[in-house]
Amino acid sequence: xxxxxxxxxxxxxxxxxxxxxxMLAHGGxxxxxxxxxxxxxxRLAGKHGTPDAPGSPTTGLRRWGGEAPKAGRCCSLDDVYDxxxxxxxxxxxxxxxxxxxxxxxxxxxxxxxxYLAGRTPIPCSLCNNHLKFDQLLQTARSIGAGRIATGHxxxxxxxxxxxxxxLKRPADLAKDQTYFLFGLTQAQLSRTLFPLGRxxxxxxxxxxxxxxxxxxxxxxxxxxxxxxxxxxxxxxxAYLEEQGEELPETAGELLSSGGxxxxxxxxxxxxxxxxxKGLGISSPTPLYVLxxxxxxxxxxxxxxxxxxxxxxxxxxxxxxGIPELTGPMRVKIKIRHxxxxxxxxxxxxxPASAGADEVLATFDQPQRAVTPGQSAVFYDGDEVVxxxxxx
Amino acid sequence: MRPRVYMDANATTPLLPEVVEAMRPYWMERFGNASSIHLDxxxxxxxxxxARETMAGFFNCHAAEVVFNSGGTEGDNTALFxxxxxxxxxxxxxxxxxxxxxxxxxxAQNGVETTFVDPAPSGLIDPAEIERAIRPHTRLISVMLAxxxxxxxxxxxxxxxxxGAAGAFFHIDAVQGAGKVPFDVRRFGCHLCSISAxxxxxxxxxxxxxxxxxxxxxxxxxxxxHERRRRAGTENVPGIxxxxxxxxxxxxxxxxxxxxxxxxxxxxxEKGILALPGTGVNGARQSAPEGRHENSPGQAQRSPxxxxxxxxxxxxxxxxxFVHHNLGAPAPDFGTWESANPIFNDCHPERPRxxxxxxxxxxxASSNGIPVPRVANTTxxxxxxxxxxxxxxxxxxxxxxxxGGSACHSGATEPSHVLMAMGLDRNRARAxxxxxxxxxxxxxxxxxxxxVVPQAVEHLRALSPAAAGTLG
Numbered sequence: 001x002x003x004x005x006x007x008x009x010x011x012x013x014x015x016x017x018x019x020x021x022x023m024l025a026h027g028g029x030x031x032x033x034x035x036x037x038x039x040x041x042x043r044l045a046g047k048h049g050t051p052d053a054p055g056s057p058t059t060g061l062r063r064w065g066g067e068a069p070k071a072g073r074c075c076s077l078d079d080v081y082d083x084x085x086x087x088x089x090x091x092x093x094x095x096x097x098x099x100x101x102x103x104x105x106x107x108x109x110x111x112x113x114x115y116l117a118g119r120t121p122i123p124c125s126l127c128n129n130h131l132k133f134d135q136l137l138q139t140a141r142s143i144g145a146g147r148i149a150t151g152h153x154x155x156x157x158x159x160x161x162x163x164x165x166x167l168k169r170p171a172d173l174a175k176d177q178t179y180f181l182f183g184l185t186q187a188q189l190s191r192t193l194f195p196l197g198r199x200x201x202x203x204x205x206x207x208x209x210x211x212x213x214x215x216x217x218x219x220x221x222x223x224x225x226x227x228x229x230x231x232x233x234x235x236x237x238a239y240l241e242e243q244g245e246e247l248p249e250t251a252g253e254l255l256s257s258g259g260x261x262x263x264x265x266x267x268x269x270x271x272x273x274x275x276x277k278g279l280g281i282s283s284p285t286p287l288y289v290l291x292x293x294x295x296x297x298x299x300x301x302x303x304x305x306x307x308x309x310x311x312x313x314x315x316x317x318x319x320x321g322i323p324e325l326t327g328p329m330r331v332k333i334k335i336r337h338x339x340x341x342x343x344x345x346x347x348x349x350x351p352a353s354a355g356a357d358e359v360l361a362t363f364d365q366p367q368r369a370v371t372p373g374q375s376a377v378f379y380d381g382d383e384v385v386x387x388x389x390x391x
Numbered sequence: 392m393r394p395r396v397y398m399d400a401n402a403t404t405p406l407l408p409e410v411v412e413a414m415r416p417y418w419m420e421r422f423g424n425a426s427s428i429h430l431d432x433x434x435x436x437x438x439x440x441x442a443r444e445t446m447a448g449f450f451n452c453h454a455a456e457v458v459f460n461s462g463g464t465e466g467d468n469t470a471l472f473x474x475x476x477x478x479x480x481x482x483x484x485x486x487x488x489x490x491x492x493x494x495x496x497x498x499a500q501n502g503v504e505t506t507f508v509d510p511a512p513s514g515l516i517d518p519a520e521i522e523r524a525i526r527p528h529t530r531l532i533s534v535m536l537a538x539x540x541x542x543x544x545x546x547x548x549x550x551x552x553x554x555g556a557a558g559a560f561f562h563i564d565a566v567q568g569a570g571k572v573p574f575d576v577r578r579f580g581c582h583l584c585s586i587s588a589x590x591x592x593x594x595x596x597x598x599x600x601x602x603x604x605x606x607x608x609x610x611x612x613x614x615x616x617h618e619r620r621r622r623a624g625t626e627n628v629p630g631i632x633x634x635x636x637x638x639x640x641x642x643x644x645x646x647x648x649x650x651x652x653x654x655x656x657x658x659x660x661e662k663g664i665l666a667l668p669g670t671g672v673n674g675a676r677q678s679a680p681e682g683r684h685e686n687s688p689g690q691a692q693r694s695p696x697x698x699x700x701x702x703x704x705x706x707x708x709x710x711x712x713f714v715h716h717n718l719g720a721p722a723p724d725f726g727t728w729e730s731a732n733p734i735f736n737d738c739h740p741e742r743p744r745x746x747x748x749x750x751x752x753x754x755x756a757s758s759n760g761i762p763v764p765r766v767a768n769t770t771x772x773x774x775x776x777x778x779x780x781x782x783x784x785x786x787x788x789x790x791x792x793x794x795g796g797s798a799c800h801s802g803a804t805e806p807s808h809v810l811m812a813m814g815l816d817r818n819r820a821r822a823x824x825x826x827x828x829x830x831x832x833x834x835x836x837x838x839x840x841x842x843v844v845p846q847a848v849e850h851l852r853a854l855s856p857a858a859a860g861t862l863g
Contacts, residue, residue, distance in 0.1 A: 032788070095784050142781040142851050143788060 006030040007193065008140035009149045010132060011086065011094070013079030015218050016151025018086040019204050020195050022211035024149060025090045032145055033087040033094040036131060038103040039226040041076045044238040082215055089212065097139050099131055106130040108226060108239070115236060115269040116248055118292035119373030122180070122337075123224055129183040137191055147191045152177045155197035156189050165189035167320050167384040172200040179337045182377045182387030183318045236269060252297025254281060257290060257306050268292050271299055274307055274369025288369070308366030313349065314376040314388030315358045321385040325359060331378040331385055333361055335370055341379050342367055359388065395790045396836045400590075400768055401539050401567060401827035402794055406633065407592040413636035414594065417629040425626045426617065435628045442635035449638040450584065450601045451575045458618045459631050462598035463566035464490040465611065466585025469600055469622075470533060470562040471495060473608040474583070477502030479530040484508045484516050484545075485812040486538055488564060492808075512814045513763045514543035514674035522553045531560045536568030536579075540809045540825055541674030542769025544572065551580025560606060566590055566598075570641030571650070571766040582606045586638075588630065592830070593637030597630030649830050654767035656832050661770040663841040664826075667848055669775035673810055673823055675763060768828040773815065777851040779822040785847040786824075791840055794825050 009021040011033045025031045080096055087094030107126045114121035132150065140148050153175040155168040165186050169176050184192070196204055208216035227235045240247050250268040253261055262281050265271070270278065275289045279301060288307050291300040312335065319325070325348045332341035342363055349358040361376060370390060377387035397405075417438060423431030425439050439459070447454040460466055467490035475481055475498050483491055485507040495505040506524040510516050516534060532554045537544050547563055554561035562583035565574070570591030576584050584601035588594055600622075602608055608621060615623035644650070664670060774782060779795040786793055806820035815823070826840075 093788065095787075097780060097784075138854065139781065142778070142854055143784045144850070 005147075006032060006145040007147050007149050008032045008034050008136070008143070008145040009092075010136055010151075011035050011083040012151070012221075013082035013086075013215075014151065014221060015205060015208050015213075015215055016153075016196060016220075018083070018151075018213055018215060019208045019211070020149050020151045020193075021086060021092065022090055022213060023195050023207065024193075025092050026211065031090075031092045032140075032143065033083065033090075033092050034136065034139065035080055035083050035094075035096045036103075036136060036139075037080070037096050037098045038100060038127070038131060039108070040100060041226075041228070044235065044242060045228065082218070086213060086215065095143075099135055099139075102135060103127070103131055103226075112236060112239060114373050115232065116250065116294075118250075118268040118271075118294035120272040120371045121373045122375060123226075124180045125183060125375055128180050133184055133188040133192065137188060147193060149193040149195060151196055152181065152194050153196055153201075154178045154181055154194045156192060156194055158190070162321075164321070164323070168197075168382045169379070169384075170194075170197045170199075175201050178384050179334055179375070179377050182320070182375060182384055184320065185318070186320075189320070233270065250294075250297050252299065254279065255298055255300050257300055257302035262301065265299055268294060268297055268299060273371040292372075304368075307368045309363075309370045310366050311360060311362045312367075312370045312376060313358055313360055313391040315391050317357060317359060317386060317388035319386035321380060321383045325386075329378075329380075329385070331361075331380055333363070334377045334379070335367060335390065336374055346378060358391075395792060396839055397792045398826045398828055398832075398836075398840065399792045399794050400829045401542075401825065403589045403595065404592045404829055406594060407637070407640055409640060410593055410633045410636045414629040414633040417632055421628075423628075425628060426615070435626070438628055438632050439626050442631045445635040445639055446599050449569075449574060449642060450599075451577055452601055453604065455619065456602055456604055458600045458602050458621045459626060459634070460598055460600055460618075460622050461596055461627075462589070463488070463564065463585050463587035466566075466583075466587070466598055466600040467491045467533075467562075467564055468494050469608065469611045470583045470585065471498055471531070472611055474531050474560060474562075474606070475501075475503045476530075478528060479503050480526045480528045481505040481531045481533065482508065482521055482524045482529055482559075483533040484510065484535070486510050486514070486516070486540075486809045487533065487535055488539060488566065489808075491533055491535075491564060509812050510543075513676055514538060514541045514809075514813050515763055516545050516550075518546050518549040518553055521550055522557075525553075525557045525559070529557060529559045531562060532557075533562040533564065535564040535566075537565075537571065537766045538674070538809060539567045540807055541771045541813075542567075542766040542827070543674040544568065544764040544766060547579050547581070555580055568766065570638070570644070571768065573645060576601050576603070583608070588634035588637055591637050591641045594630050594633040597627050597634050599634065644830060650767045653828055653830060653832065656834065656837050657768055657770055657826075657828055660826060660828075660837050660840060661772070663837075664770075664772055664844055667774075667845055669852075671773050673771040673773060673813065673815060674765065676761065768830070768832075769825065770827075771810075771823055771825045773819040773823040774848060775819070775822065777822055777848065779824060781851055782822070782824060782847060785851065786843065789843045789847065791843060794827075795821075795823065 007024055007029050009017065009024060009031055011017045011021055012035065021031060021033055084094055107123050107130065110126060111121045111123045133148075136148050140146070153170040153172055154177055155170055156165055157168070158164075159166050167178060167181060167184065167189060169178050199207070205216050223230045224232075237247060247267070251264065251266050252268065254263040254265050256262055263279075265280065271289045271292055273289050273292065276286055279287055279289070281287060281301070285303060287301040288304060289299060290302045290306055293299075317325075322329075325346060327348070329346045331344060331346050333344045333346075334341045342365060344361045344363040347360050347362075349360050361378075372390050374390050375387050376390050378385040417435070421431070421434045421438065423429070423433070423435040425432060425435040427433075427435075440454075443454045443457050443459075446457045446459075450457065460469070467488065471481070471491065471494040481495060481498065481503055483495060483505060485492075486509075492507075495503075495507075499505065508516060508520045508524055521532060521534070532550065534545050534547060534550050536547055551561050560583065561579075561581045562585070563576075563579055563581045564585050566585055566587045567590060568574070569586040581601070582603040583606060585598065586600075587598040589596075602621060610621050610623065612623045615625075617623050617626060661672065665672065783793060783795045806817055807823065810820040810823055811817065
């Protein structure tokens with residue numbers, strides 16, 4: 001029986017979300033466990049050299065707690081099994097909800113399109129926006145649960161002074177996932193719980209152990225959930241072939257920053273800004289990808305120093321800490337998940353109408369490898385001010 | 392905890408108390424291996440024999456024609472794997488259970504070509520379509536008695552005659568129909584027939600396959616002479632005893648008013664739900680355009696391998712040294728069935744009259760269109776403007792067990808192949824729910840469900856994407 005106070009916990013079969021389910025269930029809340037089935041792991045398994053899916057007959061059974069398995073990948077059949085067992089242990093109802101079509105449309109396809117356009121995408125942020133928060137909340141409401149809870153390391157709270165929900169960095173900065181959560185709306189934040197926000201990972205594992213969860217020792221999943229082995233190039237090839245589409249021809253020239261022709265390449269999707277390996281050019285000094293031009297297929301490379309830029313533009317913005325940017329603001333900006341936030345001045349770019357849809361960020365110090373397709377997330381101390389996509 | 396209402400009988404059923412009692416001695420007291428020489432073995436063997444006699448009465452066949460196995464899937468697999476040889480042609484339908492469909496797909500790798508006949512939008516298979524599909528090398532026709540999703544009863548008698556005239560073997564997957572409609576393999580004219588205990592208040596993991604005398608079936612399981620070398624493996628004695636008891640009770644239930652009562656309950660449930668706007672029954676009326684989707688143009692999605700020009704065509708070539716040209720092979724000798732052995736001529740003396748009857752199950756009452764025969768306990772209904780999965784979950788959380796129009800295979804849910812084959816729009820197929828009543832269903836349960844379904848439907852429809860979406 002659900003009530004508006006019922007909480008739907010998004011369960012991935014990992015330690016974090018399992019611990020959240022345990023904490024809430026034992027805390028006396030009415031809890032329902034949900035796993036979003038987003039991608040059929042067997043779909044491209046073994047094609048174009050992609051690894052077999054876990055749980056397929058040739059990979060054998062996973063056992064953990066005993067022998068240490070390889071690092072996991074989220075949401076395989078084994079993970080659904082683990083999530084289900086946790087739900088049963090906690091005595092909560094559990095469902096697997098199929099959202100494969102939406103995931104493919106809103107996450108996978110844009111991912112492919114971004115690479116083919118010479119940008120480096122982050123599917124996890126899109127997934128959060130569209131699936132984990134939008135769809136999951138809809139699903140939760142449809143079964144009568146008023147709120148969701150996830151295992152993200154982040155803190156959200158309501159600030160009555162500003163009349164807004166705010167998002168802050170968690171206690172365990174090494175696990176900080178706020179970079180991927182910049183797109184959350186006020187509506188989403190008001191209905192989401194992040195119970196792990198003030199805990200460290202070791203503390204979370206300890207809580208899991210105390211609740212008798214056998215998966216307390218399960219390794220964290222490190223990869224993009226739909227790309228086995230992390231090899232996105234094989235994924236692109238396998239996916240496009242499956243769709244009956246041709247990998248577009250994007251071979252072209254490799255140029256120096258001075259415009260000198262250094263060689264040719266096979267396709268722009270092989271490169272990302274800041275990349276050093278795989279250029280196919282011999283050079284006395286290391287060369288890095290500076291720029292990828294999707295129109296001309298030209299890839300420009302240069303020395304390390306040339307990778308640094310002073311500014312970036314970000315679009316399709318979402319604001320959390322403030323309703324909108326009306327004038328210049330001093331913030332620290334992360335341009336990658338693994339990047340130390342750097343000071344910058346943020347300014348709206350647009351004719352002076354309300355709600356700039358583009359900002360210009362000028363860093364105090366030049367930043368290395370600003371990459372189109374990644375997100376730029378703006379912080380004010382611990383708080384996420386907002387963020388957008390690097391143009 | 393509120394008592395639950397179970398309306399997923401077509402998925403499985405609970406054991407009846409008499410079945411549990413019948414099985415009880417065979418777990419710890421009469422536990423012998425039926426193949427052993429000693430008294431313990433003899434007792435077990437006797438129990439299996441008695442069960443076999445009961446099943447012979449259920450099927451209306453000779454005891455020697457009953458093969459016990461692990462259930463419907465094994466029976467279906469055996470019918471195809473055990474009978475078809477490279478070069479053969481097989482005819483079946485696109486609405487069969489996957490135990491048939493996947494077996495047919497696997498046989499394609501062994502040089503067997505299969506034609507999958509599609510149903511009409513009503514869910515009925517047209518015997519003329521089966522007949523049209525016949526080729527000189529057609530060796531087996533397999534058609535289900537009652538479809539598990541829609542409950543629609545197929546015209547198996549007519550198809551049996553067609554198979555007979557064509558000299559092809561005929562298999563009936565009767566897993567859903569057994570115990571719900573009168574049953575007679577001789578009237579059906581079939582050579583093989585699969586049934587499963589757990590669909591009729593018997594235990595899971597046991598079933599039976601009727602194998603007409605003279606049908607050359609290769610065993611699926613080898614390693615012993617059990618079941619006259621047709622199915623090796625130590626007999627699941629308690630299971631077999633349970634199956635027989637369930638079958639006996641099922642035959643009785645065909646005479647004691649259970650079926651009409653169930654039909655009335657189902658009809659009331661159906662009518663109550665259809666009173667909601669944007670709903671309709673899957674598998675109700677013949678020659679009604681309703682079943683076809685209005686929005687999508689063109690053909691309904693076909694099941695894989697519809698016909699010759701596809702990857703199910705038999706492989707030619709030197710490697711296939713087993714290609715067997717069936718032209719000119721002698722047709723199965725149907726003459727001996729009736730003539731030589733008087734045992735086969737009589738109906739089993741113990742069979743209840745109703746079991747033998749010629750009447751197909753109660754038809755759907757509908758206001759327009761010709762009603763389609765359907766089992767008494769099933770209704771499959773589509774709901775516009777909502778996600779079927781969400782409705783199943785919402786009902787579950789209110790204590791009602793039903794199933795959706797999708798089958799879950801390895802974590803991925805696909806819309807029902809049956810509903811798609813009937814030409815139903817993909818979105819409607821994903822928003823279809825099957826309500827299948829147990830024989831023990833009550834008026835109070837119907838009342839309760841008629842209360843919660845409209846609430847849940849209204850709630851879900853109110854959450855239209857625009858209203859419920861939280862994207863800024």
